[in-house]
Amino acid sequence: MHIYNTLTRRKEPFSPLVAGKVSMYVCGMTVYDYCHLGHARVMVAFDVITRYLRHRGYDVTYVRNITDIDDKILKRAEENGESISALTERMIAAMHEDEARLNVLPPSQEPRATGHIGDIVAMIETLIEKGFAYAAANGDVYYRVRKFADYGKLNNRQLDDMRSGARVDVDVHKEDPLDFVLWKAAKPGEAHWHSPWGDGRPGWHIECSAMSTCCLGDTFDIHGGGPDLTFPHHENEIAQSEAATGKTYVNTWMHAGAVRVNQEKMSKSLGNFFTIRDVLAEHDPEVVRYLLVASHYRSAINYSVDSLVEARKSLTRLYTALDGVDADEQAAASDASERFTAAMDDDFNTPIALAALFDLARDLNRAKSDQPAEAPRLAGELKRLASVLGLLQQTPQTFLKGAQQQVALSESEIEAKIAERQAAKANKDFAQADAIRDELAALGIILKDSREGTTWVIEAP
DSSP, rough: OEEEEETTTEEEEEOSSBEEEEEEEEEBBBSSSSSSSHHHHHHHHHHHHHHHHHHOOOOEEEOOBBBBSHHHHHHHHHHTOHHHHHHHHHHHHHHHHHHTTTTTTEEEEOOOOOHHHHHHHHHHHHHHHTEEEEEEETTEEOOOOOGGTTTTTTTTTOOHHHHHHHOOOOOOTOSSOOEEEEEEEOTTTTOOOOOOOOOOOHHHHHHHHHHHHHOSSSEEEEEEGGGGGIIIIIIOOOOOOOOHSOOOOOOEEEOOEEETTTTHHHHHHHHOOOOOHHHTTSSHHHHHHHHEEEEESOOEEEEEEHHHHHHHHHHHHHHHHHHTOOOOTTTTOOOOOOOOOHHHBOOOOOOHHHHHHHHHHHHHHHHHHHHHGGGGHHHHHHHHHHHHHHHSOHHHHHHHHHHHHHOOOHHHHHHHHHHHHHHHHHHHHHHHHHHHHHHHHTTTTEEETTEEEEEEEEEOO
């Protein structure tokens, strides 16, 4: 098995620290709001990775943290007029609901930052003792970036380049503009914990260093996260952890690709920002999961009406092949399994792995008419391999019935929806116009805009 290592920028043979066991930490969510599509990308990517490692026989300890104390959490709780714990518990429950609907397995451990304050304080004390951190007069504690010789190695950046191009808030308490906070002194009325430097709360970066090493040890196999975390978050984790322990922090760094919406970066300012529950309100969760699985985990995903339609078509092909066959999931593996394994062993190449599933579906369709006795074995293999990707978990009848029921509007109802969309566009309510388009697309009705107006077609499931 080979995995692409962000640190070395190449694929490397995977050799875990302990034979037969894998230790993996993935940065989780800051729970001040509902999870969005970018979170779903990371959730599903590392769920597939975990499933496959277990499929290959590894005993996987998968740790994914929860950041439940943070500036954004404090601000949102105040805006909502609710306690921090009420906000975070509500968002954690919603996150777990989203994960379950996307068929994401729970991690082995899910530590919360507030449950590791003692470990965080102890790590900061070690960094101060070793000269890598210092307490400022205002009660904050900062990390001395220039003290750590390898700072920048994950992102291949030089310190002077960072400083010359950095947008750093002016802070007279820092020795160097690049230094970052480990402990924040509490403002009057803020949530806080006691420390040797006064009441306060941890900085974001130190939370993950403390939680990961407490759960997995000073050195572990894999650290993962979203594409936006390589700098500064993961760079700072390395600096903190290796300075504190004197050991290599992580052997393999993995980062999932970004999510784009209609080929644009997803952002609230562009009006193309979607929470997971927004999406699942309109689309079958398995169709969404298929879309996330169909691209290589390191590649960017384009979320659009067309891509969801294609995902639904692809799943329909697989379920149609399974329909009417009693799958024998205990049957011996065949060449398709070998090709599936070879693809996944090559840095979890899900597009090639899915190609093996479609070859199986083709062979199964032929066998249903030409070699009926062979069909149960092929169906069993198709279901077994798809389950490694978290797919084909419904019965064919359930999925296909849902697909057939999707086009449930009359022609006059469709035209009324189109007129409603045109009115929204005329009022410059583009979010509503897009919502109507997506609602129709979820029903298999595709709108085509032109200078002459809007026409529609029904895409066959």
